[in-house]
Amino acid sequence: MENFYWFIVMCILLIILPGPDTAITTRNTVTAGTAGGFKTMFGTCCALFIHTSAAVFGLSAIIVKSALLFSIFKYVGAVYLVYLGFKTLWGLRNKQVAAAAETSVKGKYENQSCFKQGFLTNLLNPKVAVFFLTFLPQFVNPGKDSFLPFLIMGITYTVLTAMWFVFYIYLLNQISAFMKKPRTQAIFEGITGTVLIGFGIKLALEKAHN
Template sequence: MENYFLFIFMAIMLIILPGPDTAIITKNTISKKKAAGMQTTLGTLVALLIHTLAAVFGLSALIVKSAFLFSILKYAGAVYLIYLGCKSMVYILKKQPIAIQENGQENKYSSQSNFKQGFLTNILNPKVAVFFLTFLPQFAGTGNNAFVEFLTLGLTYTLLTLIWFFFYINLINFVSDFMKKPSTLRVVEGLTGGVLILFGLKLALEKQ
């Protein structure tokens, strides 16, 4: 495998850049709790694994080459991001921001929702598929082991994403006493809602 450690360095630089997944994980960690952030991260990781396998088996290439399939994913992802953003904006109009669920049944549904948000945000983003097809091959060889190397790079990227968000969520949780004040929660919901809407519009307006 060529320049594996360079790949790790470049991957870390890309992972820490804020994106839609960072915005959603931040919102869920602050407005709910640490577990919610980890559940959202898990959804993100599963989506990344699927994108890795899709790239390995050539499905991502099919999506990128097909303007129709690319557009379907792009607009679906954009609509979902805008929906989440608008949903967050609605909370700032309420007297009480999102409360941490106490009921066990509500926690179950909340966990599913957190996971779904992280999963759908990434799986419906065709830019992630393009990224895996353009970034990973630069560090993989072209010999008989190309399949294994490609898969290893994808798994490494997913693992680095897990490590970063684990650190990030714990950092947010460390200052959660201030961040969980009702007034602060409204600001966080408003900011992340606006960011998600902007990400959604940006995705929708971008060309293939």
């Protein structure tokens, strides 16, 4: 493995850039609290472990080199992101002030789906598979076995992602009084829903890599 420290620096820069994972984590933290944010984060990290395993065992190469498989992953991921976006916007339309007991039940229901949302948002994004296959090899010695280096770098990326989201979720929680105002939540959910739809459309319009 070469330039591991540069790999860490690049990972940090890439992780903090806003993307679908950040959008869904923000939405779930604002609407379901830190519990929702952490469940979303765990879902994202579980999906990253799957991407790491796929890269290590060569499945990512198959996906990237196959236009059909890439397209399947791309469109399924795009549809799911657009679905989450419309679901968020639709929730704004039907939002009403609930009683404390009703809010508690709703909060529990939302927390149960946060893990799945974080997991599927990351897993169904083929750009993550492309990232692992095109970015990781730059830090591996050519001509040598890449199994262990890929595994180490994949785990490192996942750990750094978890660390960033822990900080990010706690940051959102620190300003929770502001974030939990109905008007603030409506604005953030509206922005998040729009962003998710935008990411989904952008993903769907991207050309497959041959």
